[in-house]
Amino acid sequence: MRQENPDIDYIRIAATALPFLLAILTLSAVGRVDRIAMVVLWGTAAISLLWLLARYRADILRERRRLRIGAGGRERGGAAPLALVRIVDGMADPLLLLDMKRRVLHANRAARTLVGEAIVGKDISFYVRHPAALEALDAAIASGQPAEREFTLLDPVERACMMRAGIIEAGEEDATARFVLASILDLTKMKRVEKMRADFVANASHELRTPLATIAGFIETLAGPAANDAEARRRFLAIMGEEAARMLRLIEDLLSLSRIELDEHLPPGGAVDLAPLLENIVNTMAPRGKKDAPEIRLSLAAALPPARADRDQLVQVFQNLIDNAIKYGRAGTPVDITAQPVERIPGRSEGGVAVTVFNQGEAIPPEHIPRLTERFYRVDSARSRKLGGTGLGLAIVKHIVSRHRGALAIDSVPGLGTTVTVYLPSNAAAPAA
Ligand SMILES: Nc1ncnc2c1ncn2[C@@H]1O[C@H](COP(=O)(O)OP(=O)(O)OP(=O)(O)O)[C@@H](O)[C@H]1O
Ligand SMILES: [Mg+2]
Numbered sequence: 001m002r003q004e005n006p007d008i009d010y011i012r013i014a015a016t017a018l019p020f021l022l023a024i025l026t027l028s029a030v031g032r033v034d035r036i037a038m039v040v041l042w043g044t045a046a047i048s049l050l051w052l053l054a055r056y057r058a059d060i061l062r063e064r065r066r067l068r069i070g071a072g073g074r075e076r077g078g079a080a081p082l083a084l085v086r087i088v089d090g091m092a093d094p095l096l097l098l099d100m101k102r103r104v105l106h107a108n109r110a111a112r113t114l115v116g117e118a119i120v121g122k123d124i125s126f127y128v129r130h131p132a133a134l135e136a137l138d139a140a141i142a143s144g145q146p147a148e149r150e151f152t153l154l155d156p157v158e159r160a161c162m163m164r165a166g167i168i169e170a171g172e173e174d175a176t177a178r179f180v181l182a183s184i185l186d187l188t189k190m191k192r193v194e195k196m197r198a199d200f201v202a203n204a205s206h207e208l209r210t211p212l213a214t215i216a217g218f219i220e221t222l223a224g225p226a227a228n229d230a231e232a233r234r235r236f237l238a239i240m241g242e243e244a245a246r247m248l249r250l251i252e253d254l255l256s257l258s259r260i261e262l263d264e265h266l267p268p269g270g271a272v273d274l275a276p277l278l279e280n281i282v283n284t285m286a287p288r289g290k291k292d293a294p295e296i297r298l299s300l301a302a303a304l305p306p307a308r309a310d311r312d313q314l315v316q317v318f319q320n321l322i323d324n325a326i327k328y329g330r331a332g333t334p335v336d337i338t339a340q341p342v343e344r345i346p347g348r349s350e351g352g353v354a355v356t357v358f359n360q361g362e363a364i365p366p367e368h369i370p371r372l373t374e375r376f377y378r379v380d381s382a383r384s385r386k387l388g389g390t391g392l393g394l395a396i397v398k399h400i401v402s403r404h405r406g407a408l409a410i411d412s413v414p415g416l417g418t419t420v421t422v423y424l425p426s427n428a429a430a431p432a433a
Contacts, residue, residue, distance in 0.1 A: 013052060021045055080105035080179060081170050088181070098124060098180040102137055105179070114153070114161075114184055128153070128184075133163040140165035140180060150187065160187040196374075203376040207250055207390065211243035246388065253392040257375070260313070260399045267405050268310035271427035274339050274353060275300050277311065281318050282337065285326070294326055294335050294359075301340035307353050308427030313400045320393040321357040321420050327387045329359030329417065345423040346407045352425040360417040369410050373398035397422070 024041045080097045085106050088095045094111035098104050102124050112119065119127045125134055130151035139147035146166040153159045162185040169178050218236040226232040282296045307314070318337075325335040336358040345352045364372070364379055371377045376391040378384040384391060401408045407423040 017045075017048065081177075084168070084170050084179065084181075094184045094186075096124070096180075096182045096184070098137070098182060100141055100178055100180065102134070102141070102180070111184060114186070124182075128163070133161070133184075136163040137165045137180060137182060140167055140182075144178075160191045161185060162187055200375055203391075204250075204254065207376065208247060211247045214243045215240050246390070249388075250390045250392070253390050253396065256316070257392060257396055257399065260396065260403060264399060264403045267403060268308065268313070269427075270308070270310060271306040272309040272311050272314055273306050274304055274314075274355065274424075277314060278318065278337060278339060278355070281315060281322065285319065285322050294329060294331075294333060296322065296326075296335045296337065299336065299338045301338075303341065304339055304353060305341055305426035307404075307424040309404055309424055310400075313403070314424075317397050317400050317422060318355070318357070320397050321422070324393060324420070325357050325359035325418070327384075327389070328361060330361035333360040333417075335359050341426070342423060345425060346409065348405065348407065348425070350425050352406065352423055354421055354423050356419050356421045358417060358419045363414040363416070364410070364412040364418055366412070369412065372410060373408070 024038075024045060027041075028038055084097055088097055088106060088108045091108060092110060094114045095108050096104055096111050096119075097106040104119050104122060104124050107115070107120050115127045124137065128134065128151075130153070132149040132151040136147045136149040139145075139149075144167050146164065148162055148164040150160065150162045153161050163182060164185065165180055165182040167178055168181050169176055218240050222233060222236055226236065278298055278300065282298050286293070286296045322335060322337070329335060337355065338358075339353060339355045341351065342354045343351045368377075368379045372379075373394045375395045377394075378389065378391045381391075398408055401422055401424075404424055406425060409421040409423075410418070411421075412418040
């Protein structure tokens, strides 16, 4: 089908035909051709001209039809004005043009992707069945005023949407003809963010309220029934100290998270030599005092390029990962840390360094893995809480890695254990700090 600009072709054809016509005119003017030849020449010119006009008209009609019915639809009478169709096509949001009986005259590409190719030419209720969505259209049609309603699309996947409808007068032949311009907004992402924010407040309050309630309970006991019980006082004060420490850790983690988020858009510029950094962390974390403390084994590639990183944040990342490996690893088994250069960071085009932290033990069920970096998400909340966890460690890791323009991968293999890999871009140009 002729598409972008059919006029160009006709201009070309006309330009080729022009010298031919001029030649006929000149020859007839000077009387150098006989009558029969003249009739043949003028006849040919007239037939060509008629053919050209017919083709032009057919192309224009075809183009109009294409714009009206969209790529996948079938037209069933009625027509949307061309100018409106072009505006709708030029917009990125899903837009539909309907007549005042709710029949879809045109759908732009985004709308067809959302509700399906076959929608054009049909009543919209065939495809968007939700009463609220139809109510928005009906309200706009009845009142002539813009209307909007939220609804849920279930097919092919569940999405929260909003139907917005307005009436426009824009007929081609009849200037007062009215059409419905409807947009379907996908609110799924916005709703998810809204829910995450609400969940976050609920989770943070819950995490703070639990230790606070414990402390308040013990204060009451110490002030009343256990006032003179030295043994109970000693025990209760120890628990209160633990709970207070947990609250402090939680608040520190939350503050740390918001600090990281604040400058997440600014990647660090420093160069950090990973070998001494990792050795230091391992040395501080290894003697955790317990007799069954796991051995932490470090294996570093010989030529490690420096990482483009913020030293303090990297310490936070590896302390969190090693802490998890120790906490959730099988007792008595070692934790293995490796670091090696990589040609490409997953999802990015540059090379860097990959640091892996591996522990043996129970695998994390696969359905939990994508959610581990959410704030307060824990596979086994009770167990994690008992081990002193706040559920913020991996969220902090994720945001730091994202600020570094690196990547994070968590792999867990049943019967083997869990490997967490941090990819960091290298900073070969700058001298390592
Ligand atoms: N190496 C691991 N092996 C098994 N499960 C793990 C491992 N690392 C993390 N997890 C699971 O992921 C959850 C989230 O980890 P995260 O580090 O964010 O929180 P946490 O360790 O519970 O608390 P925090 O790190 O704030 O003290 C943990 O509760 C645990 O269920
Ligand atoms: Mg942790």
